[in-house]
Amino acid sequence: MKKPVSRWGVLLVVALAFTSGTSARADQARRRNEIVEVVQKVSPAVVFIGTESEAESPFRGRRSPMEEFFGAPPQRQRQQGLGSGVIVDPNGIIITNDHVIRGASAIHVVLADGRELEADVIGSDANNDLAVLKVSSKQALPAAKLGTSSDLMIGETVVAIGSPFGLSKTVTSGVVSATGRTFKADGRTYNDFIQTDAAINPGNSGGPLLNVDGDVIGINTAIFASAQGIGFAIPADKVRRIMDELTRFGKVRPAWVGIEAQDLSPRLARQLGWDRTYGAVVSDVEPGSPADQAGIRRGDVLAEMGGSRISDAEDYVTRARGYPARAAFPLIVFREGGQRTLQVTPVEFPPQLIEALTWNRLGLRVKPVRGAMSVQAVRPGSVADEVGLEPGDLIARVNNQSVAEPASFQEALLSARSARSVLLLVQRGRYRYHVTLPF
The missing domain is CATH 2.40.10.10 (Trypsin-like serine proteases)
Known part of the structure; x- marks a missing residue:
């Protein structure tokens, strides 16, 4: 027969349990640091993103003689991708990378509470590797605050x-x-x-x-x-x-600054009095452009943009793409022995300049014909003339983008205007071929 537990023994057990629980909570409070607080605050707004897409399978398998003769259609295989995102608006606005959702036929978002929602793409931009998604929910979703990065400190x-x-x-x-x-x-x-x-x-x-x-x-x-x-x-x-x-x-509108930049050679830097190992020099400023209105001149050294150094001309061009129309940025230039800060506000690229851009850079004048752009004239001595393009040739694609109407042709050229070359799909009679032109 078991000996009954005394009243004092029961009280002792209860006291020990209470003390243990209190001690655990106190220890947890002691271990709670700023990282724990950040995670508990923001993790409900972080989502898992799964994507589905279809691609041609490299393995066709065995085909029948009829398929061999007529050519079997390519087999498709479903591919899955994964990534992350963060909700920045309680109404279901999510930011993620463009490369996470690029080419996806379906996008699934898994919330922190386990719910899975279908997402729509509001817009994406490959140059800046950003995409904005939207999910629908009956109740407001947990959202993180989009802060600022201009005051970041090294080591924080x-x-x-x-x-x-x-x-x-x-x-x-x-x-x-x-x-x-x-x-x-x-x-x-x-x-x-x-x-x-x-x-x-x-x-x-x-x-x-x-x-x-x-x-x-x-x-x-x-x-x-x-x-x-x-x-x-x-x-x-x-x-x-x-x-x-x-x-x-839904996209980043092509913006126009009006600066042509080139790399700084050691000799050119010495001539300009620039003794740093970074920067690019302004080789031309388009009249009436935002750069012209901001006071930028040919021969200025582009030193800093948006608070950080410009390493070379390509760096300037690439970073300028991160400023859409009407998004002003400070540009520090070196001129005549001193530095000055100029405020530049890009604008949308004027449509009337597209024709001049096509003629000056490529040596082509085109017009829409039968779902493509027909070459009307070729400037003698231009890059188009050197590769043998002729009036009557049809340009079907620019940098793998269809150019069935003037608007798509203009958009493709604007997207490529900062590149060093442009890829054209040209049709002459029954034949099609690709040509790459310096741009």
Whole structure:
């Protein structure tokens, strides 16, 4: 027969349990730091993004003799992608990377509470690697605050939240390693990035980089998948500009500054009195352009743009794409031994200048004919003349974009105007061929 527990024994057990619970809560409160607070505050607004797309399978398998003779249609295989995003508006507005959703036929968003919603693309831009999505919900969704990146300090603590390799709600932390970072990878120039040592892996793309107040100060992008201690994020100030453009127009409107820039050779830098290893020189300013109105002159050295250094002419061109029409930016130029800050406000590219752009850069005059652009004239000595283009040739595509009407032709050229070359699909009679022209 068991000995009954005394009243004092019961009280002792209760007291020990109460003390243990109180101690655990006190210990948890002691361990609660700023990173824990950021995660608890913002993680409900971080989402997992899954995509579906179809691509031609490289493996057709065995085909029947009839299929061999007539040519079997390409087999399609369904591909899946993954990434992250962050809700920045309770009405269901989500920011992510363009490369996360590019080519997707379906986009699924999984919220922190486990709900899965279908997302629509409001707009996306490959040049800035940003996309804006929209999901519908009967109740307001948890949203993070889009902060500012202009006051970031090297060494300050940051937190990244996302779904690397499909592992949702993964948290990493580190510091801001650098700002205004420009580098080249995979044949592309990436500019104006926040660099951090917080781990950012495939699947983190599109997720938020946060400061200790829980504000989104960047959108993570996994550029170097094998990097150790090197992560990058698109700064919040740039995100806000592009997000506003995508929300209002569905795309980033081509903007016009009116500056032609070239790299600084050591000899040219000495002639201009510029003793730094960065910068680009203004080779031409288009009359009446925003640059002209801002007071920029030929021979000015472009030193800084939007608060960070300009490394070379390509860096200037690439970074200028991050400022849509009406989004002003400060430009520091060096002239006659001194520096001055000029405020430049890009505007939409004037349509009347498209014809001049086509004629001056390519040597072509075109008009729409039968779903393509027909070459009406070729300027002698131009790049088009050198490759053998002739009046009557049809231009069907520009940089793999269909140009069935003047508007699409203009848009394709505007998108390519900062590039060094342009790819044309030309039809002459029954034959089609590609030509690449310097641009």
